Structures are given as C-alpha cells and as structure tokens.
Amino acid sequence: MVADAPHRVVVLALAGVLTFELGIPSRILGSAKGKNGRPLYEVEICSVDGGPVVTDAGMTMQPGRGPDALGEADTVVIPPIRDLAPLRLGGSLPAPLSAALAMIPSRARLVSLCTAAYVLAAAGLLDGRPATTHWSEVEHFQQLFPRVQVDPNVLFVDDGDVLTSAGAAAAVDLSLHLVRVDHGSASANQVARQCVVPPWRDGGQAQFIERPVPVVTQVSTGATRRWAVENLREPLSLQALAAHAHMSVRTFTRKFRDEVGMAPLQWLTLQRLRTAQELLEITDLPIDVVAHRSGFATGNSLRQHMRASLGVSPSDYRRTFSHGRTA
Numbered sequence: 001m002v003a004d005a006p007h008r009v010v011v012l013a014l015a016g017v018l019t020f021e022l023g024i025p026s027r028i029l030g031s032a033k034g035k036n037g038r039p040l041y042e043v044e045i046c047s048v049d050g051g052p053v054v055t056d057a058g059m060t061m062q063p064g065r066g067p068d069a070l071g072e073a074d075t076v077v078i079p080p081i082r083d084l085a086p087l088r089l090g091g092s093l094p095a096p097l098s099a100a101l102a103m104i105p106s107r108a109r110l111v112s113l114c115t116a117a118y119v120l121a122a123a124g125l126l127d128g129r130p131a132t133t134h135w136s137e138v139e140h141f142q143q144l145f146p147r148v149q150v151d152p153n154v155l156f157v158d159d160g161d162v163l164t165s166a167g168a169a170a171a172v173d174l175s176l177h178l179v180r181v182d183h184g185s186a187s188a189n190q191v192a193r194q195c196v197v198p199p200w201r202d203g204g205q206a207q208f209i210e211r212p213v214p215v216v217t218q219v220s221t222g223a224t225r226r227w228a229v230e231n232l233r234e235p236l237s238l239q240a241l242a243a244h245a246h247m248s249v250r251t252f253t254r255k256f257r258d259e260v261g262m263a264p265l266q267w268l269t270l271q272r273l274r275t276a277q278e279l280l281e282i283t284d285l286p287i288d289v290v291a292h293r294s295g296f297a298t299g300n301s302l303r304q305h306m307r308a309s310l311g312v313s314p315s316d317y318r319r320t321f322s323h324g325r326t327a
Contacts (some may be wrong), residue, residue, distance in 0.1 A: 006042040006245035007182065010073035013045050013063055014081045014119075019055045021079035021113045021171050029176035032183065033193045040183055044069055048100045053294065056082040067100035073108045075178070079171075081115040083126030084137075087118040098123065110162045111178070113171040117164045121145040125162065132157045134167035151316045156208045172197055185277040221245055221256045225267075232272055238264055268295075273309055276302055280318040 011025050022045075029041040047053050050066025070076060070276075093101070101123050104110070112120045117133040118141065120126050127147040132138075138152040151157060156165040156174040158181070165174040176197070180188035192198065224245040228236055241264055242252035256264045276294035279285060285293070291302035291314075303313055310317065 004038075006039045007039050008072060008074045009043045009077060010065075010069045010075070011043065011045045011054075011077045011079065012070065013047050013053045013061065013079065014097070015053060017053060017055050017115070018080050018082060019057045019059065020168060021116075022055065024079075024113070024171045024175055025077045027195060028172060028191060029178065031194045032179050032187055033190075034183075040179070040187070046070065048096045059105045059251070067103050069151075070100060070103045071105060073104065075109040075111060076104050077111045077113065078116040080116045080134075084115055084118060084247055088140060088144070091118075091122050093119065093122045101125075107261055107271060108161075111174065112164045113174070114165060117141065120162070120164070121148050126164070129159050129162055130157050131159070131164040132164075132166050133164065136167075136237060151204040151318075155295050168301075176220060184281045186281045186321075189278070218253070219245070219247070221252065221259055221264075224252075225260075228268060232275055233293060233296070235297075236295070241268075269305060272296060276314070277317065277321075278313055281321045290314065 009025055011022065013022060026043045026045075028072055030039065030043045032040040044065060045061075045063040046065040046067060046069040047063045048067055050063070052060050052062045054060050071120070091217075093296055097119070101119075107221075110120060110125060112131075112133075114134050117126065121131070124144065128149070129153055130149040132151050132154050133141050135152055137327060138150055141148070142150050154166065155170040156163060156177060158177065163174060163178070165171050165197040172195075175239055176188045176192055179191055181217055182266055190275075224241055225242055228241060234240075238249055238253070241256075242249045245252050245255075247255065253264060256267070260267055274291055276296070279290045279293060283290075287302065288299040291297070291299045294302070296302040297306065299314075306312060312320070
C-alpha cells in the first residue's frame with residue numbers, strides 16, 4: 001500500500017446476509033475522513049464467488065469483487081446471515097467459503113458482526129481467543145466451539161487482530177471503535193455526529209439492558225448523566241449523582257444500570273477518559289491540566305486509568321493520535 005492510501009476494508013457478503021449489518025461498515029468507516037477531507041478507509045464488498053448475493057430482505061446485490069479482494073484487505077468484515085442452521089448443526093464451513101477465508105493475508109484484521117462469529121469460529125480463527133456474539137446464540141455457540149472464550153455480557157471484544165461484536169446496533173459501536181483505535185476519539189466522534197449515533201458505548205457495556213426505554217411516568221437518570229458530563233471537573237461521587245437525581249443511592253444505581261447497562265461510576269470514568277483522549281488529540285495542554293479538565297484528580301490518576309483501559313500512557317496516546325491535527 002502507498003503510505004497515504006486509505007486503509008482497505010473488504011466486507012465479505014454471504015448468501016442471506018443481513019442488510020442492516022451489511023451497510024454498517026460502509027456507512028461508519030466510509031464516513032471517516034482526515035482533516036484534508038480524504039477518506040481514511042476504502043470500503044469494498046465482495047462475495048465468495050464473485051456472483052450476486054441475495055440479502056435477507058430479498059434484494060439481489062452485485063458485489064464489486066470476488067474472493068480475490070480478500071487478499072488485498074487490511075481489515076476483513078463479515079456481517080451475519082439469516083440462516084445459521086448449517087453452521088449451528090455442524091460447525092463446519094462450505095468449501096468455497098473456506099477457500100475464500102484462506103485468501104485473507106495473515107496481517108489483516110478480522111471483524112465479525114453479530115452471529116458471523118460462527119464463521120470465524122468454524123474456521124478455527126477464534127480458538128483460544130475471547131469473543132462474543134448475539135446473546136441469544138451464546139449457549140449454543142459455547143457448546144459448539146468450546147475452545148472459544150465467549151463473553152455473553154459485552155457489546156464487542158477487541159482481541160487485537162480479531163474483533164467480534166454482539167447483535168445489530170453493537171456493530172455500529174464496534175465500527176466506531178475501529179475508527180477510534182485507528183485514528184483517535186476526535187475522528188470517531190466526528191463520524192458519530194455525521195451518522196447521528198451515540199459516539200461512545202464501551203465494549204464492556206452489557207449487550208442486554210432490561211429496560212432500555214423508560215416508561216413516560218418513570219424518573220430517568222438522563223438529566224443527571226447530562227449534568228455529570230457538563231461537570232466532569234468536579235469530584236462527583238455516587239452520592240452526589242443520586243442526590244442530583246433526587247433518588248436514594250440504591251434506587252439510582254438500579255435505574256442507572258437498567259438504562260445504561262453499567263454502574264454509574266464505571267460510566268463516569270469512561271466519560272472522563274473520553275474527554276481526556278479528545279484533549280490529548282487536539283491540544284498541547286500538559287498532562288496534569290488534561291487530567292484536571294477531564295475530572296481526574298492528578299496526572300498520575302489519568303495515567304493509571306489510561307494504562308488500565310487503553311494499555312497506553314497519555315504521552316504515548318498523544319504521540320499516536322495528535323497527527324490528526326494536521327492530517
């Protein structure tokens with residue numbers, strides 16, 4: 001690849017591909033652009049044999065390429081299909097699909113969306129790795145592929161060169177995560193704004209939320225979440241959050257988990273990390289100032305949280321992503 005060439009993403013469309021997930025890589029990754037307006041990704045769809053593909057909606061789609069496109073990919077994305085019966089019964093792949101997967105270079109990043117984890121698992125590509133899939137398939141998936149370390153409670157799993165997501169909308173979260181990993185939070189947030197989707201749902205967030213849409217008569221934690229984001233510099237405690245929502249700590253924690261899928265202080269830390277990442281990308285502020293503005297007590301506290309969550313120090317993160325200011 002030429003140094004300035006966009007990252008090449010190839011989406012492998014199988015027969016009966018789910019139309020919603022098929023379009024997500026093109027919509028999310030295709031919307032990512034550098035400061036010069038050039039696309040950061042080149043997204044292409046291919047099929048196993050180069051022929052047309054009938055989607056779950058009954059539409060016939062003609063991909064631009066056949067399986068040879070996989071050999072040129074930097075990232076390969078496999079969306080889910082409607083009929084999982086062959087994979088669920090035998091856990092093996094048709095010969096043409098196996099041959100297509102064999103064309104993927106070892107350097108390429110692999111991404112499965114929703115139940116497409118069956119494809120990677122059947123190919124042996126998830127053996128010994130952490131992964132996830134749609135919550136309704138987890139039990140059967142674990143029985144069929146015991147060597148895969150399945151996490152049923154997360155939106156997506158990033159294992160470096162192999163990433164898997166839970167159902168439907170989690171594919172959006174994983175796609176934004178790819179932009180964030182490759183180009184930083186500012187780029188991911190710009191794409192999220194362009195696509196009018198939430199910019200940040202952490203991969204560790206629960207994929208099944210009991211009551212995602214509160215009844216009109218219920219009291220929501222939404223106003224308190226907005227208030228917290230506007231006051232990240234303050235030393236916000238669980239008691240302070242509950243008091244703002246006019247609830248007991250116990251009631252607030254329960255309602256918060258119901259609506260968001262994670263504990264209040266875990267969510268608060270994620271908001272602070274997100275703010276710190278943006279400041280590191282778009283400013284030259286000292287680390288201690290970034291820590292203060294994002295709500296961490298000290299620069300050391302920010303360093304500890306970034307190493308625990310992202311595996312890098314603030315300085316290393318800035319060196320990696322500050323190029324976005326001039327790209």
